[in-house]
Every structure is written in structure tokens, then in C-alpha cells.
Amino acid sequence: MDHAAPPFPAPTTVEEFRDRLSALSDSLPRRMRQCADFVAANADRIAVSTVAELAAGAEVPPSALMRFCQIMGFSGFSEMQKLFRDAYTPGWPDYSTRLRNLKDNGAGSPAALLAEFVEAGRLSLEALAKSVDEAALEAAVARLAKAETVHVVGLRRAFPVASYLAYVFEKMSVPAMLHDGVGKLDHRFALRPGDALLAITFAPYSEETLTLAQDARARGLPVVAMTDHLTSPLARLADAVVAVPEVDFGAFRSLSATIAMALALAVAVGSARDEASTG
Amino acid sequence: MDHAAPPFPAPTTVEEFRDRLSALSDSLPRRMRQCADFVAANADRIAVSTVAELAAGAEVPPSALMRFCQIMGFSGFSEMQKLFRDAYTPGWPDYSTRLRNLKDNGAGSPAALLAEFVEAGRLSLEALAKSVDEAALEAAVARLAKAETVHVVGLRRAFPVASYLAYVFEKMSVPAMLHDGVGKLDHRFALRPGDALLAITFAPYSEETLTLAQDARARGLPVVAMTDHLTSPLARLADAVVAVPEVDFGAFRSLSATIAMALALAVAVGSARDEASTG
DNA sequence: GGATGAATGGAATAAATATTCCAAAACGTC
DNA sequence: GACGTTTTGGAATATTTATTCCATTCATCC
Numbered sequence: 001m002d003h004a005a006p007p008f009p010a011p012t013t014v015e016e017f018r019d020r021l022s023a024l025s026d027s028l029p030r031r032m033r034q035c036a037d038f039v040a041a042n043a044d045r046i047a048v049s050t051v052a053e054l055a056a057g058a059e060v061p062p063s064a065l066m067r068f069c070q071i072m073g074f075s076g077f078s079e080m081q082k083l084f085r086d087a088y089t090p091g092w093p094d095y096s097t098r099l100r101n102l103k104d105n106g107a108g109s110p111a112a113l114l115a116e117f118v119e120a121g122r123l124s125l126e127a128l129a130k131s132v133d134e135a136a137l138e139a140a141v142a143r144l145a146k147a148e149t150v151h152v153v154g155l156r157r158a159f160p161v162a163s164y165l166a167y168v169f170e171k172m173s174v175p176a177m178l179h180d181g182v183g184k185l186d187h188r189f190a191l192r193p194g195d196a197l198l199a200i201t202f203a204p205y206s207e208e209t210l211t212l213a214q215d216a217r218a219r220g221l222p223v224v225a226m227t228d229h230l231t232s233p234l235a236r237l238a239d240a241v242v243a244v245p246e247v248d249f250g251a252f253r254s255l256s257a258t259i260a261m262a263l264a265l266a267v268a269v270g271s272a273r274d275e276a277s278t279g
Numbered sequence: 280m281d282h283a284a285p286p287f288p289a290p291t292t293v294e295e296f297r298d299r300l301s302a303l304s305d306s307l308p309r310r311m312r313q314c315a316d317f318v319a320a321n322a323d324r325i326a327v328s329t330v331a332e333l334a335a336g337a338e339v340p341p342s343a344l345m346r347f348c349q350i351m352g353f354s355g356f357s358e359m360q361k362l363f364r365d366a367y368t369p370g371w372p373d374y375s376t377r378l379r380n381l382k383d384n385g386a387g388s389p390a391a392l393l394a395e396f397v398e399a400g401r402l403s404l405e406a407l408a409k410s411v412d413e414a415a416l417e418a419a420v421a422r423l424a425k426a427e428t429v430h431v432v433g434l435r436r437a438f439p440v441a442s443y444l445a446y447v448f449e450k451m452s453v454p455a456m457l458h459d460g461v462g463k464l465d466h467r468f469a470l471r472p473g474d475a476l477l478a479i480t481f482a483p484y485s486e487e488t489l490t491l492a493q494d495a496r497a498r499g500l501p502v503v504a505m506t507d508h509l510t511s512p513l514a515r516l517a518d519a520v521v522a523v524p525e526v527d528f529g530a531f532r533s534l535s536a537t538i539a540m541a542l543a544l545a546v547a548v549g550s551a552r553d554e555a556s557t558g
Numbered sequence: 559g560g561a562t563g564a565a566t567g568g569a570a571t572a573a574a575t576a577t578t579c580c581a582a583a584a585c586g587t588c
Numbered sequence: 589g590a591c592g593t594t595t596t597g598g599a600a601t602a603t604t605t606a607t608t609c610c611a612t613t614c615a616t617c618c
Binding site: 559560561562563564565566567568569570571572573574575576577578579580581582583584585586587588 | 589590591592593594595596597598599600601602603604605606607608609610611612613614615616617618
Binding site for chain 3: 308
């Protein structure tokens with residue numbers, strides 16, 4: 001037998017494709033490896049590229065890429081490309097068309113503003129998906145899951161997020177306290193040993209939030225930060241930092257990414273605690 | 280001169296392309312019209328289709344589609360396709376790839392949860408862009424812009440949105456009052472003639488919010504509703520209704536769409552008032 | 559109703575693109 | 589360091605896909 005026919009049937013979904021990719025990639029010769037790596041990182045470009053373009057991107061000759069397609073179980077490149085072209089449609093049937101129409105209502109019109117904020121939100125979410133540090137996120141969850149009571153603080157622009165966190169924690173039966181600054185009471189002494197603080201602030205950083213974080217840290221309590229950069233003043237005070245990129249339109253943040261992150265954090269903490277108590 | 284050479288230079292961006300499309304589409308013979316209509320509705324598929332496929336979709340022979348490309352100012356189909364292939368990349372460089380990788384961390388892991396919430400938020404935003412009723416939005420803005428003080432109410436899940444609205448109104452110097460239910464004080468008598476109420480609630484509808492809306496209506500004040508359906512109990516009490524579709528993941532709303540709408544509303548109201556006072 | 563010009567469809571051609579094949583190189587083994 | 593095996597690169601070929609051209613149809617105006 002010459003160069004054995006594909007031992008696998010061809011993947012029929014992008015999911016299957018990725019599964020096979022990660023299954024194979026360990027036992028692959030050098031050039032094939034390059035193909036696999038490049039394809040994994042640029043899967044979305046397969047649909048709109050030629051063999052020659054992809055091969056150039058992966059820095060291999062076209063024939064190597066052809067061989068790669070066959071190793072993946074396809075008859076050739078065209079069959080592989082078809083998979084990605086078919087899978088491409090979902091996402092925006094006419095979403096961008098619609099956005100454009102909204103903006104055509106004239107700059108400053110409510111509909112045009114809405115289109116801008118929708119776009120900002122979407123960009124924020126995409127940026128978040130791309131930039132999230134999974135290890136940092138898990139570290140944050142671990143800290144909060146061990147706390148007796150989770151204290152949440154976030155003021156001004158961060159307050160909507162903080163209040164939503166408090167709501168979700170309550171729904172998940174996680175003991176939590178929202179530090180909302182009502183009556184200028186700072187409640188700093190509500191933080192007891194065994195508790196943890198989840199602090200949220202973005203540039204320009206809120207003084208009160210930083211102060212409370214500082215205070216918690218001084219007393220040896222774990223501080224988890226949700227902020228805009230790893231270099232923010234809050235990050236320096238924290239034991240675990242979750243960075244959330246957020247796109248502004250005009251003076252205002254979309255908060256979409258921040259809220260998505262807050263939800264993930266809260267739900268993960270909630271289920272971690274459930275497992276700890278029932279398991 | 281035979282069939283005149285393209286009088287236009289080729290569009291260099293998708294925007295320009297659409298502009299030309301709507302400029303031309305009135306003065307086009309039948310088959311060209313079919314091409315234009317189909318392309319307008321399926322612009323996103325140009326990048327991944329062949330001439331034959333698109334022609335079939337538009338129900339014209341391939342040669343008609345070729346001519347259409349030339350009328351649009353391109354040398355041929357390939358040049359037109361190149362525009363869309365290039366424009367295709369920036370949208371989601373590897374966003375969906377990344378989401379998949381996050382989900383691969385295992386169901387229930389923080390990263391996987393985050394991926395789900397990001398996806399829910401994105402879907403919400405897209406649904407909002409598609410479903411928004413521009414006239415209703417403008418009506419809502421008009422009502423609020425005329426009010427002396429804007430009263431904002433939203434409790435539980437809607438509270439983050441309400442509090443963000445209050446923040447934005449403040450930043451834009453719009454007199455606004457947040458009804459937050461602190462101390463179970465309902466502050467209903469703070470609503471004075473000339474004011475308006477912006478009420479936010481989603482199923483299951485919050486009793487207190489409905490009560491306040493009812494009260495405002497009984498006293499003849501305009502009520503603007505932000506809610507999930509035109510049939511919600513709040514909608515019946517309102518003079519203007521803004522419906523916001525929102526996708527849940529698990530038990531929790533992403534709020535992305537709701538916040539985008541809230542921002543658009545608040546900023547539009549803010550600038551409308553500016554114009555009224557300075558103009 | 560016939561002449562004129564634009565519009566159309568399909569078949570022929572040109573170009574681009576994928577695919578195969580084989581000789582040369584690299585690698586590991588004895 | 590020679591031998592068999594695997595991997596590689598590039599040139600030759602096959603296939604698909606875009607593009608052109610022209611005969612025919614359709615509409616319009618005289």
C-alpha cells in the first residue's frame with residue numbers, strides 16, 4: 001500500500017474539524033505541523049482564500065497544504081473549503097445592512113445613536129472573547145468561591161455592574177453584600193475575616209473603590225479586581241485581576257463586555273460553591 | 280463607442296459599494312435589477328460564492344451577473360469579490376474560533392460560561408438592530424425631552440439599567456431622579472406636573488414598577504416603557520413603548536441590548552434638550 | 559409594422575486554481 | 589556511512605471558474 005488512503009471519514013462540521021485537528025497535531029511531521037497551526041489560528045480565512053494564499057501564510061509550498069487536507073480526511077482542498085463556506089452564513093443574515101440603514105437616519109438621530117452603541121457593544125464582546133485570560137479568570141473564581149461573604153463594590157459607571165452582580169449572587173444563594181455608598185456610609189467594617197472583596201472600577205478610577213480595596217488588602221482579605229487594564233491602580237491592590245476591554249462610543253461605555261464577564265464570574269462562583277457544599 | 284466603459288471608478292469599500300448600488304438601482308434594466316436586489320440582500324455571500332452560484336441565486340445567467348459587475352465599475356467579478364474578501368477579515372478575525380476554544384475548557388468552566396454570555400450578548404445586540412422600531416424610539420425621545428425632570432424606575436434585574444440611565448442623565452445635565460426603592464420609600468409624590476416617567480421591567484414584571492407607572496399615568500404624566508414585548512403589562516400603561524429583545528443564557532439576561540437601548544435613549548434625550556435650550 | 563438600439567442567453571475561450579506525480583532531500587536505523 | 593523509509597518541493601496536468609463574444613430577442617420610436 002502506497003501512501004495510505006485517509007483512515008478517517010472527512011469531518012462534516014467545523015466542530016469535528018477542530019477535534020481532529022487537536023487530535024492529530026501531536027503526531028505530525030514538521031511541514032504538516034505548520035499547516036495545522038496556521039489553519040487552527042486562521043480557520044475563518046479558509047472560506048475566502050486560495051490554496052496558494054493559505055500555503056504562503058503557513059510558509060509551506062502549496063503541495064504540502066494539499067497533503068494536509070488529505071490527512072484531515074478530505075479528498076482535497078476544495079472539499080475542505082466547502083465545509084467552511086457552508087458554515088459561514090450564521091451570524092449576520094442582514095445585521096450589518098440593518099445597522100447601516102439605522103445610521104442613515106442621520107447622525108444624532110436616536111436610531112443612529114442606537115446603531116453606534118450596538119456596534120460598540122458588539123466590538124467589546126468580540127474583544128473580550130479574544131483577550132480573556134482564562135487562568136486569571138479561574139483564579140478569581142477560586143478566590144471568591146472560598147469566601148464566606150462576597151463584598152461587591154463599584155461606583156458611578158461601574159455601579160450598574162456591581163448591582164447586577166449583587167442580584168445574581170442573591171439568586172444563586174451566594175452570601176453577598178453590595179457596597180453602594182448610600183448615605184456615604186462605607187461599611188468597611190462589614191468585611192470580616194474569611195470574606196473577599198470584588199472591586200470594579202475603570203479609568204478615571206473611583207477613589208472610594210480604591211480606598212475600600214486598599215482597606216481590605218491591609219486587613220488580609222483577598223481582593224479580586226475587575227478593571228480595564230492590568231496596569232490600573234486597582235490591579236496593584238488585587239490578588240486576582242480580570243481585565244475587561246470595553247469600547248466606548250462618545251463618552252459612554254457599552255458595558256456589554258463587563259456585564260458578560262460579571263455574569264460568568266458570578267455564575268461560576270455560584271456553581272463552585274454548590275459543588276463544594278453538596279460534594 | 281460600443282457599450283461605454285464604466286463611467287465610475289470601482290468602489291473601494293463596502294460602504295461605497297452600497298452607495299453606488301442604491302444610486303443605480305432605479306435606472307437599471309430588468310436583469311440588472313435582479314442582480315442588484317439579490318446582491319444587496321446577500322452581500323455577505325459574495326465573498327464565498329462563485330459567479331455561477333450567485334447567478335443561480337439571482338435567477339439570471341452568469342453572463343448577466345458579469346455585466347452587472349462591470350456596471351458597478353469593476354473590471355469583472357473577481358475584482359468585486361476581492362473587495363468583499365478583504366473586507367471580510369476584520370469583522371471577526373478569529374472571534375468564533377476563540378469562542379470555541381473557550382468552550383472547549385469544559386462545560387461549566389468559567390471560560391465556557393463566559394463564552395456563552397458573550398454569545399448571548401452578541402445575539403441580543405443583533406436582534407435589537409434588526410427589530411428596533413425607529414418611530415417608537417423617536418416618540419419616546421420626544422416625550423422625555425419635553426419633561427422637566429425624568430424619573431427613572433427599574434428594579435431587580437432592571438435596576439442596573441435604571442442606575443446606568445440615571446448616571447448618563449446626570450452626566451448630560453438632564454434633571455433625573457432614580458427611584459431605587461431604598462428604604463421602601465416610593466417617592467411617588469416626587470413626580471410633579473411637567474415631569475415624565477421612564478419605566479423598565481421585564482417578565483416577571485416587577486410589581487412596584489407597574490404601580491409607579493400606573494400612578495404616574497393616573498396623574499396625567501407621560502410614561503415611557505422599556506420592556507420585553509409590546510404586550511407586556513407595562514406597555515398598556517405607557518404613552519411610548521420601546522421593545523428590547525434580549526437573549527438569556529441560563530437564568531440570566533445579558534442586558535447588552537437593553538443597555539445599548541438605554542444609552543441611545545439617554546444620549547438622544549440629552550442632545551434634544553441641548554438643542555431646545557440653546558437653539 | 560418595420561427599423562434601430564438596447565438587453566439578453568448561451569456557447570466558446572481564457573485565466574486561475576486545485577491536484578497529482580515524481581525526483582530529490584532529509585531522516586532514522588543498522 | 590550505506591540503506592530503506594518518510595517527507596518535501598516543484599513542475600506538469602486536470603479541473604474549475606471567470607470572462608468574452610455574438611447571434612437572438614425584446615422593446616421603442618418613427
